[in-house]
Amino acid sequence: MNMRSWALGLLPAGLVWVGLFVAPLAYFFAIGFWSVKARIMRPDFTIRNYIATFTDYGDVLASTLMIGLIIAIATTIVAYAFAYAIRFRTGRWGNALLLITLITLFGGYLVKIYAWKSILGRDGIINNALIGMGLINEPLTIFIYSAGGVVVTLTYFLLPFAVLPIYGSLRAIPDDLIEAARDLGASPFAAARDIVLPLCERGIAVAFLLTFLISVGDYVTPRFVGGGAAMMGHFIETQFSFGFNWPMGSAMSFTLMAVSLLIFIVIRKLLERAVRP
Amino acid sequence: MTVSALSRGLWLIFIVAVIIFLTLPIALVILFSFNHSALTSFPLTGFTLDWYARLFANDSFWPALWNSTIIAVAVAVLSVATGVFAALALARMPIGRAGVLMSMLASPMMLPALSCGSSACRSVFTPLFSAIS
Numbered sequence: 001m002n003m004r005s006w007a008l009g010l011l012p013a014g015l016v017w018v019g020l021f022v023a024p025l026a027y028f029f030a031i032g033f034w035s036v037k038a039r040i041m042r043p044d045f046t047i048r049n050y051i052a053t054f055t056d057y058g059d060v061l062a063s064t065l066m067i068g069l070i071i072a073i074a075t076t077i078v079a080y081a082f083a084y085a086i087r088f089r090t091g092r093w094g095n096a097l098l099l100i101t102l103i104t105l106f107g108g109y110l111v112k113i114y115a116w117k118s119i120l121g122r123d124g125i126i127n128n129a130l131i132g133m134g135l136i137n138e139p140l141t142i143f144i145y146s147a148g149g150v151v152v153t154l155t156y157f158l159l160p161f162a163v164l165p166i167y168g169s170l171r172a173i174p175d176d177l178i179e180a181a182r183d184l185g186a187s188p189f190a191a192a193r194d195i196v197l198p199l200c201e202r203g204i205a206v207a208f209l210l211t212f213l214i215s216v217g218d219y220v221t222p223r224f225v226g227g228g229a230a231m232m233g234h235f236i237e238t239q240f241s242f243g244f245n246w247p248m249g250s251a252m253s254f255t256l257m258a259v260s261l262l263i264f265i266v267i268r269k270l271l272e273r274a275v276r277p
Numbered sequence: 278m279t280v281s282a283l284s285r286g287l288w289l290i291f292i293v294a295v296i297i298f299l300t301l302p303i304a305l306v307i308l309f310s311f312n313h314s315a316l317t318s319f320p321l322t323g324f325t326l327d328w329y330a331r332l333f334a335n336d337s338f339w340p341a342l343w344n345s346t347i348i349a350v351a352v353a354v355l356s357v358a359t360g361v362f363a364a365l366a367l368a369r370m371p372i373g374r375a376g377v378l379m380s381m382l383a384s385p386m387m388l389p390a391l392s393c394g395s396s397a398c399r400s401v402f403t404p405l406f407s408a409i410s
Binding site: 006007008009010011012013014016017020021078081082085089090097100101104107111112114115116118119123125156159160210 | 288291292296305306358360364366369378384
């Protein structure tokens with residue numbers, strides 16, 4: 001078969017991509033400029049929704065991005081160290097560690113949230129342990145229903161997602177390259193910094209982007225362990241459900257998406273500069 | 278203690294800590310599913326299969342399990358078939374163009390939760406996403 005007939009293989013995936021991803025996204029991008037009167041949306045071309053996103057939800061947007069950044073940075077650093085350990089530090093145990101990481105991917109999203117609820121919650125394990133030790137009399141609520149609860153839960157959920165792309169790019173680095181650096185007199189640390197780190201910059205960037213975008217857009221975790229509000233996804237979801245204001249919700253979604261991608265591009269540039277040997 | 282022994286010890290502590298962080302929450306869920314008390318707290322109050330008996334006796338459990346199975350199987354078959362065709366095609370393309378096309382096809386992965394904020398994606402992506410996870 002020639003090249004052209006093989007290219008037909010992309011057709012099903014392409015159709016799914018256009019029909020289920022690009023088209024709905026384009027539709028909602030257009031809706032973002034529509035207006036709503038008496039809960040009915042009508043075609044329009046106004047940027048009022050975008051202005052309202054910044055005036056009414058500016059502080060939520062900022063705190064959402066802040067929480068997302070904390071989660072993404074924490075997850076990426078731990079994931080890098082863990083992937084590094086799997087690749088270079090654990091020998092034949094590495095595969096077992098990788099397997100554990102993969103298995104935790106299969107745990108359901110909601111099961112994981114409830115697991116953390118049972119650990120951090122009012123009647124949770126931490127509170128009961130602290131009361132049992134006589135350190136506190138009343139259950140503390142600072143662990144759950146706070147930004148901290150969201151950070152811990154999402155870091156836990158996203159860690160396997162971040163380990164895999166970083167491990168993938170670490171595995172692509174040939175051993176000879178590191179041995180050559182060591183033979184030429186580089187210390188183990190220098191080899192890790194000047195050879196390994198620059199070569200897996202792409203994997204780190206993918207892990208960061210994935211964890212940042214997923215945590216910034218999440219609205220389920222904040223509801224269960226974050227005390228409901230304070231993150232953008234919750235308010236976006238409200239616009240689509242009780243708010244009957246799809247244009248506003250669309251504008252908020254695309255603002256969040258655009259600002260997140262902008263932040264990612266800046267961080268990617270900083271990362272590229274930082275890891276350059 | 279030598280520097281290399283120290284670094285090996287620190288790595289070991291880090292690896293064990295990450296493994297505990299990754300597995301303990303799920304292990305706790307499994308553990309408490311056999312615990313007598315309805316509260317998820319220590320000390321454990323005794324072994325029971327009562328929760329499982331109640332779950333299996335629940336009328337809405339079996340249809341829900343069946344629905345989940347149908348959706349999961351359908352999603353797995355459809356996405357693997359689509360993915361295999363796409364991968365076969367991509368593998369025969371110049372590497373640069375294949376890379377671009379692959380990032381494009383993978384882009385929905387980056388935005389599941391984000392785009393789930395919008396209702397179209399809530400109806401389209403969330404079922405897919407939760408079936409996977």
